Amino acid sequence: xxxxxxxxxxxxxxxxxxxxxxxxxxxxxxxxxxxxxxxxxxxxxxxxxxxxxxxxxxxxxxxxxxxxxxxxxxxxxxxxxxxxxxxxxxxxxxxxxxxxxxxxxxxxxxxxxxxxxxxxxxxxxxxxxxxxxxxxxxxxxxxxxxxxxxxxxxxxxxxxxxxxxxxxxxxxxxxxxxxxxxxxxxxxxxxxxxxxxxxxxxxxxxxxxxxxxxxxxxxxxxxxxxxxxxxxxxxxxxxxxxxxxxxxxxxxxxxxxxxxxxxxxxxxxxxxxxxxxxxxxxxxxxxxxxxxxxxxxxxxxxxxxxxxxxxxxxxxxxxxxxxxxxxxxxxxxxxxxxxxxxxxxxxxxxxxxxxxxxxxxxxxxxxxxxxxxxxxxxxxxxxxxxxxxxxxxxxxxxxxxxxxxxxxxxxxxxxxxxxxxxxxxxxxxx
Amino acid sequence: xxxxxxxxxxxxxxxxxxxxxxxxxxxxxxxxxxxxxxxxxxxxxxxxxxxxxxxxxxxxxxxxxxxxxxxxxxxxxxxxxxxxxxxxxxxxxxxxxxxxxxxxxxxxxxxxxxxxxxxxxxxxxxxxxxxxxxxxxxxxxxxxxxxxxxxxxxxxxxxxxxxxxxxxxxxxxxxxxxxxxxxxxxxxxxxxxxxxxxxxxxxxxxxxxxxxxxxxxxxxxxxxxxxxxxxxxxxxxxxxxxxxxxxxxxxxxxxxxxxxxxxxxxxxxxxxxxxxxxxxxxxxxxxxxxxxxxxxxxxxxxxxxxxxxxxxxxxxxxxxxxxxxxxxxxxxxxxxxxxxxxxxxxxxxxxxxxxxxxxxxxxxxxxxxxxxxxxxxxxxxxxxxxxxxxxxxxxxxxxxxxxxxxxxxxxxxxxxxxxxxxxxxxxxxx
Numbered sequence: 001x002x003x004x005x006x007x008x009x010x011x012x013x014x015x016x017x018x019x020x021x022x023x024x025x026x027x028x029x030x031x032x033x034x035x036x037x038x039x040x041x042x043x044x045x046x047x048x049x050x051x052x053x054x055x056x057x058x059x060x061x062x063x064x065x066x067x068x069x070x071x072x073x074x075x076x077x078x079x080x081x082x083x084x085x086x087x088x089x090x091x092x093x094x095x096x097x098x099x100x101x102x103x104x105x106x107x108x109x110x111x112x113x114x115x116x117x118x119x120x121x122x123x124x125x126x127x128x129x130x131x132x133x134x135x136x137x138x139x140x141x142x143x144x145x146x147x148x149x150x151x152x153x154x155x156x157x158x159x160x161x162x163x164x165x166x167x168x169x170x171x172x173x174x175x176x177x178x179x180x181x182x183x184x185x186x187x188x189x190x191x192x193x194x195x196x197x198x199x200x201x202x203x204x205x206x207x208x209x210x211x212x213x214x215x216x217x218x219x220x221x222x223x224x225x226x227x228x229x230x231x232x233x234x235x236x237x238x239x240x241x242x243x244x245x246x247x248x249x250x251x252x253x254x255x256x257x258x259x260x261x262x263x264x265x266x267x268x269x270x271x272x273x274x275x276x277x278x279x280x281x282x283x284x285x286x287x288x289x290x291x292x293x294x295x296x297x298x299x300x301x302x303x304x305x306x307x308x309x310x311x312x313x314x315x316x317x318x319x320x321x322x323x324x325x326x327x328x329x330x331x332x333x334x335x336x337x338x339x340x341x342x343x344x345x346x347x348x349x350x351x352x353x354x355x356x357x358x359x360x361x362x363x364x365x366x367x368x369x370x371x372x373x374x375x376x377x378x379x380x381x382x383x384x385x386x387x388x389x390x391x392x393x394x395x396x397x398x399x400x401x402x403x404x405x406x407x408x409x410x411x412x413x414x415x416x417x418x419x420x421x422x423x424x425x426x427x428x429x430x
Numbered sequence: 431x432x433x434x435x436x437x438x439x440x441x442x443x444x445x446x447x448x449x450x451x452x453x454x455x456x457x458x459x460x461x462x463x464x465x466x467x468x469x470x471x472x473x474x475x476x477x478x479x480x481x482x483x484x485x486x487x488x489x490x491x492x493x494x495x496x497x498x499x500x501x502x503x504x505x506x507x508x509x510x511x512x513x514x515x516x517x518x519x520x521x522x523x524x525x526x527x528x529x530x531x532x533x534x535x536x537x538x539x540x541x542x543x544x545x546x547x548x549x550x551x552x553x554x555x556x557x558x559x560x561x562x563x564x565x566x567x568x569x570x571x572x573x574x575x576x577x578x579x580x581x582x583x584x585x586x587x588x589x590x591x592x593x594x595x596x597x598x599x600x601x602x603x604x605x606x607x608x609x610x611x612x613x614x615x616x617x618x619x620x621x622x623x624x625x626x627x628x629x630x631x632x633x634x635x636x637x638x639x640x641x642x643x644x645x646x647x648x649x650x651x652x653x654x655x656x657x658x659x660x661x662x663x664x665x666x667x668x669x670x671x672x673x674x675x676x677x678x679x680x681x682x683x684x685x686x687x688x689x690x691x692x693x694x695x696x697x698x699x700x701x702x703x704x705x706x707x708x709x710x711x712x713x714x715x716x717x718x719x720x721x722x723x724x725x726x727x728x729x730x731x732x733x734x735x736x737x738x739x740x741x742x743x744x745x746x747x748x749x750x751x752x753x754x755x756x757x758x759x760x761x762x763x764x765x766x767x768x769x770x771x772x773x774x775x776x777x778x779x780x781x782x783x784x785x786x787x788x789x790x791x792x793x794x795x796x797x798x799x800x801x802x803x804x805x806x807x808x809x810x811x812x813x814x815x816x817x818x819x820x821x822x823x824x825x826x827x828x829x830x831x832x833x834x835x836x837x838x839x840x841x842x843x844x845x846x847x848x849x850x851x852x853x854x855x856x857x858x859x860x
Contacts, residue, residue: 011595013588013614015628018652022630026647028637035633060595073620081651119637126631127614130591131598158443161560162747165441165490166596168561184443184557190503198445200452201556203465203754206762207458207549217456221511222448232764311746317592317737324633332636334662 008060009070009091013127014079020120021084029087029120034326034345037099037113037129039106043138043315045420048411050144050404051112052174053136054102055394057129058384061093064128093121097385098347101395103140103177103403104380105411107361109427111346111381112320119327126322134320135167136174138312142289143178144404145313146305148416149293154181154302156197158284159310171310177401180305192397202256205232215245225251227282230267231258239267243274252280252301260285261298268299288313289418331365342429350425352376358410364430371430438490439500439521443557444509450550451514459517459550464756464775467529467543467559469536473568473745475850478841480574480834481542482604483566484532485824487559488814491523494558523551527815528777531825533570533607533833534810535841537791539857541776541811542750549757556752564750565597566604568742570834572719573608575743576735578838578846579723584611584732586627588714589740601740607831610735622827632686635662645675655681657712660697661688669697673704682710682731690715691728698729718743719848761795772859780855782806788840794860801860 023029042049066074066088074080074088095117106112113129115122146155157175160168160183172188182197183189189196200218208214215228224246230238230253242253253271255263260283271279283295284304292303308314323341324332331343344365351359354376361380364371373379383391395403408416415424453459472479496504496518504510504518525547536542543559545552576585587605590598590613602618612627613619619626630648638644645658654676660668660683672683683701685693690713701709713725714734722733742748753771754762761773774795781789784806791810794801803809813821825833838846845854 008595010617010620011590011598012616013590013628014616014619014626015614015630017616018628019630019634022634022648022651023637025651026638026643028647031637033637069620073616077619077626079616079626119633123631123633126633127591128595131593131595134592135594135597160441160443161557161752162564162749163561164565164594164597164600165438165558165561167565167594168441170594184445186442186444186447186503186509187440189444189507190440190500196444196507196509198443198448200445200449201553202764203549203553203556204449204452206754206764207453207461207463207757208456213456217458218452221452221455307747307749316741316746319592319737322591324636327637334632334636 006063007065007067007070008063008128009066010073011128011131012124016124016126017074017079017084019123020087021080023120024084024087030118031328033117033119033122033324035115035122035126035322036111036325036346037133037320037322038109038111039318039320041108041319042423043319046141046315047415047417047421047424048141049106049137049318050140050178050407051100051102051104051106051133051137052140052177053132053170054099054113056136056170057113057132058097058390058394060128060132061125064093064125066091087120091121091124092388093117093125094388095121095385096383096387098381098383100380101382101400101403103400103407105358105407107423107425107427109342109363109429110348110361111363114345114381130320130322134318136170137318137320138316139171139174139309140178140404141318142313142315143175143180143309144408145289145418146292146309147179148408149289149418150303151296153300155179156181156302156304157183157185157309158304159306160185162307163310168310173397175309176397177404179401179404199227200229202229202232205229211238212241212245215242219246224249227252227254229254229256231255235263235267236270239270240274243271243276248275248279250276250279252282254282254284254304256285261295264295264298264300293418347379347381349373349377349379352378352410356410357412358425360425361427362430363427368430436493437495437497437500438493438558439496440503441558441561442554446554446556447504447509447514449553450517451510453550454514454517460548461758463547463549463552463754465545465552465556465752466541466755466776467563467750467752468539468541469748469750471538471749472853473749476571476745477845477847477851477854478571479536479567479748480570480608480837481530481532481534481536481563481567482570482607483562483600484529484543486566486600487543487562488527488820488824490558490562491555494523494555496521517550521551521554522818523547523555524818525551525815526813526817528811528813530810531812531830531833533830533837535788535837537853537855537857539772539793539859540778540791541793544775544811560750560752564748566600567748567750568746569601569604569739570608571748572743572745573605573610573739574834574838575719575848576722576739577609579719579848580733581726583730585609586611586712586732586734587613587615587739588734589736590615592737593740598740603827605739606827607834609831609834629657630659632659632662635659641668642671642675645672649676654679657682657684659684659686661685665693665697666700669700670704673701673706678705678709680706680709682712684712684714684734686715691725694725694728694730723848777809777811779803779807779809782808782840786840787842788855790855791857792860793857798860
């Protein structure tokens, strides 16, 4: 229910519009501005962040237009005056955007998404840019920690029920970026082409006169290569029934409660003793990256992850800000408090050891020229929009997913520790 | 981007569809079922919860239909078979819903939203019901703690940039329910008729050649009854300039950084000395219910609240579940672990002292009859849908908002403490 015609323009803070109105009246609306999106710090104790949502932001900017419905709303509420309404009716972002490609690692101060254009056209995008990047980055960042803890075992995203119904779709996309194998969310399947999966809940077992009847119904419909949920009543009896019904070629069992480590070991032994050596064990139920790491030594074949993923595992927002850093070529910054920003349009390169391990994030003011770049260093900022138009074809979701994986490989070893710590590499300002 | 035609049907977990397919094949899809939505516990340390999102759920259910686009998606992905697709094409929820009115207090086990109908038609709604209730309730519950801490001073919701762009709209609605005066979110204004507000960010000051120029531009456009943001450079100088530019009838100043308590006191003294005795002081910047409570003794006139509100102040999801509790009149429940549910369709009444203070939440199985009801007790569950159709006109957002306020007044004194504790009243099962 965004209202009319797919416009994203009202997914915006009231004050972006009043600033446009005041700047238009003052004749300052067209001053050439640079707005920079960055995180002052990583969420508490996190060692890295991962940029998520970039493609969604670019797509949302392309729909950031004020149609008759949006203009009527602004007029009726007297948010802005007639002159501003006329200006808005013609609005289409026509500036430039540069930033970190989606899936890239980021650290404090990394210039993730830089918007250049007139003040009014740039300030209007603040809320939407931050909403998407803050949400999606929080989830990709949490998901990457889980992927790293899972160490190659597949993970299934199933958290849609624990977050806003539309955020669920974005969360499923972010989880896939982070390395999750599938999602339960059908809309994410439709919108982003992500593989979806799912079989049965406890309700299905309870619906039937017996667990055996329920399993039989499921196997009758989906064949033995399905996943039977065995913990509705007694897990040992459930596994026995499951193999009796489906035979030893049963695809998988799922355990959703209890001490899943102990239960997985018992289940593995029982399945093996029943000849079901290839039946996989899927565990779910309040898993986060710590629980997943704790299950590394257990015979678990896949993890279902819900709440902790979609809520960013304790950090539901990435805390990024969108700050004006340059006006008509003049660097600007707020300077009343600890909330200071660094003035001037910036870019960044990441230094690496010859082995490929990241060493430091060098953030520099572009007007001062690029710092000396070593053989193993990498420029991080790429052009995304020029005069409002996309630069080249956007990377696919799978390319961004590989970028996440490659980024994790490039982190120094401490960077992958789940415990609280400092950023894995320092940010150096030049 | 939900895809086609406003349908909410794919905002759903894959397994809801596979369960429908298997139940259709097994002939169990039409068994009369009762699904109950409740929270096993409140978020850590919380003393009460508040139901949010009920009207949004009912509206979303009315759009839960499978059109050609949704059916094609399910067919192409082979989520379900042809017979199920035919059944889905005709799907419209035609059962009954009963629950707590939106804005009502809830406690562990409170039967908040009960769906009765055939298994298949009821199970399909699980994901969507939970997504909305878990998100909105988390935010109303956090917002009510803030409202209670603010003790009548107005609060402005400005957290849209810290959450998913569509969740932001739901969050603004939830904040209004909780007692917030206005939101920054324009789409929430359009969709729900909530008052919106906003004036200027630091970027507007930085855009201009001086703070004075920026203030002059804002006052020229919006008159002296505006809010000037005074902390871009030096707050004392900023206030002086603000009054010079706008005169002593300036509407308000906003302080967004620093130790806002100390700064508010200094600002009040300075404003008074400049004759601006009616100029209000708005503070913002990482406020949560604890920070708001700490500012009670300070001369603050309004609070702007962002991140902590939209992320549920540490509890971004309410953790509600949707459980099958009855099949063909037979009570059912999972029973393998601590995650047990109580079988049977339930209702609830809340007992009160003659003074109106709540005493206990009595949750009872309806088949066993209503417990004795005292003069001051109140039945909590009301009918919402019958045969899929709304029962009466839904309450307005303002009515639900009053319900939140009345609920907070009815809590025992300890229930309003912000510190961690037990639920304000016990849940008694009968």
